Amino acid sequence: MDRRIVFILVALAVIIPMLLSINLPVSVSEPTQKFYDYVESLPAGSTIMVAFDYGPSSLAELNPMAKALLKQCFDKDIRVIAITLVVDAPTLASALIQEVAAEKGAVDGEDYVFLGFRPGAVQVILGMGTDIASVYDTDYNGTAISEIPMMQDITNYDQIDLLVDFASSDTVESWIIYANVQYNQKIAAGVTGVIIAQMFPYLQTEQLVGLLSGILGAAEYENLVGAPDKGMQWINVESFVHLLIVGLVIIGNITYFIMRREE
Amino acid sequence: MDWNLIGIWVAAFLTLSIYSVLYRDNPFYRFAEHLFVGVSVGYGIVLSIYQGFIPFAWDPFVAAVTGESPTGFIKLIPIGIGLLFFARLSPRHTWLIRYPIAILIGFGAGIAIPNVLRANIFEQTRGTIAPFAEIAAGTLSGWGIFEAVLMVAGVICTLTYFFFAVEHRGPVKWLSKVGIAFLMIGFGSAFGNTVMGRVALLIQRVDFLLGDWLHIIQ
Amino acid sequence: MKRQVPLVLCFVFGIVMIFTQFSPHSFSQGIYEEVISWALIIGPFALVLATVTLIQTHTARIRRRTEHWQYSFVVFAGLIIMVLIGIPFKPQNSVFEWLYNNVQLPMDATMFSLLAFFIASAAYRAFRARTFEASLLLITALIVMMGNVPVGDLLSNDTASKARQWILDNPNLSARRGIILGVSLGVISQSIRIILGIERSYLGGGD
Numbered sequence: 001m002d003r004r005i006v007f008i009l010v011a012l013a014v015i016i017p018m019l020l021s022i023n024l025p026v027s028v029s030e031p032t033q034k035f036y037d038y039v040e041s042l043p044a045g046s047t048i049m050v051a052f053d054y055g056p057s058s059l060a061e062l063n064p065m066a067k068a069l070l071k072q073c074f075d076k077d078i079r080v081i082a083i084t085l086v087v088d089a090p091t092l093a094s095a096l097i098q099e100v101a102a103e104k105g106a107v108d109g110e111d112y113v114f115l116g117f118r119p120g121a122v123q124v125i126l127g128m129g130t131d132i133a134s135v136y137d138t139d140y141n142g143t144a145i146s147e148i149p150m151m152q153d154i155t156n157y158d159q160i161d162l163l164v165d166f167a168s169s170d171t172v173e174s175w176i177i178y179a180n181v182q183y184n185q186k187i188a189a190g191v192t193g194v195i196i197a198q199m200f201p202y203l204q205t206e207q208l209v210g211l212l213s214g215i216l217g218a219a220e221y222e223n224l225v226g227a228p229d230k231g232m233q234w235i236n237v238e239s240f241v242h243l244l245i246v247g248l249v250i251i252g253n254i255t256y257f258i259m260r261r262e263e
Numbered sequence: 264m265d266w267n268l269i270g271i272w273v274a275a276f277l278t279l280s281i282y283s284v285l286y287r288d289n290p291f292y293r294f295a296e297h298l299f300v301g302v303s304v305g306y307g308i309v310l311s312i313y314q315g316f317i318p319f320a321w322d323p324f325v326a327a328v329t330g331e332s333p334t335g336f337i338k339l340i341p342i343g344i345g346l347l348f349f350a351r352l353s354p355r356h357t358w359l360i361r362y363p364i365a366i367l368i369g370f371g372a373g374i375a376i377p378n379v380l381r382a383n384i385f386e387q388t389r390g391t392i393a394p395f396a397e398i399a400a401g402t403l404s405g406w407g408i409f410e411a412v413l414m415v416a417g418v419i420c421t422l423t424y425f426f427f428a429v430e431h432r433g434p435v436k437w438l439s440k441v442g443i444a445f446l447m448i449g450f451g452s453a454f455g456n457t458v459m460g461r462v463a464l465l466i467q468r469v470d471f472l473l474g475d476w477l478h479i480i481q
Numbered sequence: 482m483k484r485q486v487p488l489v490l491c492f493v494f495g496i497v498m499i500f501t502q503f504s505p506h507s508f509s510q511g512i513y514e515e516v517i518s519w520a521l522i523i524g525p526f527a528l529v530l531a532t533v534t535l536i537q538t539h540t541a542r543i544r545r546r547t548e549h550w551q552y553s554f555v556v557f558a559g560l561i562i563m564v565l566i567g568i569p570f571k572p573q574n575s576v577f578e579w580l581y582n583n584v585q586l587p588m589d590a591t592m593f594s595l596l597a598f599f600i601a602s603a604a605y606r607a608f609r610a611r612t613f614e615a616s617l618l619l620i621t622a623l624i625v626m627m628g629n630v631p632v633g634d635l636l637s638n639d640t641a642s643k644a645r646q647w648i649l650d651n652p653n654l655s656a657r658r659g660i661i662l663g664v665s666l667g668v669i670s671q672s673i674r675i676i677l678g679i680e681r682s683y684l685g686g687g688d
Contacts, residue, residue: 024631056589060467119315120524193460205390215463239632248605270583297552299588301559309567315525341519345526361487369491372672373498383665417655449656455625464594
């Protein structure tokens with residue numbers, strides 16, 4: 001079979017279910033539930049630091065979960081400090097935060113602040129352990145951190161109740177190795193499909209308090225937050241592509257075994 | 264002029280240009296591929312200057328020179344060392360970039376040793392043994408005991424596979440074979456999840472084309 | 482000067498970082514914070530390396546007229562436009578953001594989504610249960626794939642997602658932990674070798 005036929009089948013497996021807008025129920029896995037419960041357990045006025053450690057190549061998987069978390073935070077009056085360790089993320093992260101803030105009526109500088117990007121992941125993580133202002137003297141738009149109302153009582157990780165890393169690379173490990181070990185910072189993560197499997201040892205040791213796994217994690221979280229959005233839509237479409245790929249693997253193997261027997 | 268609408272058409276054109284490679288390599292794909300590289304690096308340069316170079320090097324430099332910060336002159340040393348990266352531009356002086364690289368490498372190595380030890384060796388070992396404390400306390404069920412034993416066996420066998428100081432013969436060979444089986448399950452999990460990730464990226468692009476561009480779906 | 486000084490710098494910074502982490506004394510903490518701030522200052526300059534390498538690669542392609550050399554001009558055009566708009570008008574500028582949102586972002590997202598097609602094609606052509614190990618990998622991948630989507634639970638009466646979770650929580654965890662332990666021991670021993678000057682590959686070639 002020409003591989004272009006496989007390509008067409010994949011395209012159809014995405015397009016047709018998308019046009020039909022199918023809705024299957026999504027159950028919630030334990031790591032997602034733990035993540036949600038931890039955020040729910042935080043009282044109003046708590047502070048979460050959200051690291052948008054992904055660029056446009058991973059936004060499909062991580063934007064939906066970041067959006068669901070921000071909605072939950074703004075609904076619960078949890079303050080959000082957003083940052084990124086990834087150079088191609090600031091514009092994307094800034095737009096996403098502003099979109100959710102506008103929807104929820106959150107105020108820049110009071111309910112949330114976006115500090116932007118700083119290069120040198122390990123140095124940035126360690127530097128903020130002493131003093132966030134030593135790394136970020138202004139927010140992304142250039143307002144001095146000393147003039148931002150919500151930053152008045154926040155110096156370092158001691159005032160941050162949870163760090164959430166939305167990640168497409170090894171930044172989760174960096175946060176664990178440096179912020180968790182050095183500063184006892186509680187950490188949860190939302191990650192892309194590629195790195196889900198390697199997160200599980202950290203979940204068992206509670207070095208991660210919760211984990212959102214790719215687009216499935218996003219759908220589960222939207223479900224828990226009660227704000228179904230792209231995550232729920234896309235995981236349903238995803239179903240049909242997975243069925244197709246499983247089918248292709250099975251057909252490929254049957255053909256292989258028949259040919260081997262004939263030889 | 265509606266720049267939003269133009270933006271959507273530009274994005275759709277570039278998206279389709281890249282997908283055209285699925286049929287075969289062609290000038291549209293090559294154009295998009297090269298434009299992507301240029302624009303990404305350009306974005307990276309601008310962000311690195313505004314969000315890295317200016318706050319970390321330029322501002323402290325100005326503060327030091329103007330005497331705004333009394334101890335600011337100390338910062339001139341790392342700024343000077345950082346400037347040595349520009350030695351890359353002169354073949355005769357390229358060796359000077361070893362200075363800043365050596366400092367960053369030394370810093371990274373020094374900071375890694377105690378933290379990696381605690382996060383990845385001590386904590387992970389503790390996590391492997393911890394269920395046995397529950398077994399001893401009698402709080403783990405039969406199935407939980409099986410899982411705890413399976414975990415220890417899996418970790419030991421996987422480590423044995425990576426242990427090359429001893430020749431893989433006899434019992435070591437069998438342990439490492441079991442290790443390979445665990446690794447295959449690990450890689451299979453990674454593959455299954457990677458499929459989910461890559462397909463999600465495709466779904467997002469189709470969502471853009473059918474929704475934002477063609478308005479066929481909501 | 483060319484090799485000894487960098488080795489000494491590497492040793493000093495490495496040792497200082499190790500010891501200051503264990504000493505809570507304010508002098509030691511002062512040094513610790515100062516070294517971190519030095520690393521923060523030096524880090525951004527490394528951008529020069531990546532940019533120079535990219536420019537040299539594409540200049541060489543144009544000069545040598547290698548295959549598709551004309552497209553190197555497209556690389557420069559993209560880079561120069563972003564820099565010319567971004568540097569004077571800052572990254573928060575609306576034209577710069579427009580270019581990011583409508584040029585860079587869609588291409589980046591699309592480029593990586595191509596892998597969905599290639600994975601499907603590879604799964605059909607090459608994913609074979611040839612040996613016991615390959616069969617384990619294949620079966621695990623199929624279970625995880627079905628456990629990752631709601632249709633898997635629909636077809637298996639909720640078994641798929643439970644099986645996926647069990648695999649990730651147990652045998653996958655063991656294998657990953659084995660890898661983490663192995664890699665971390667490697668990182669630590671390599672770091673010690675770097676600090677002691679035994680590992681010098683980062684200095685590059687030459688004298």
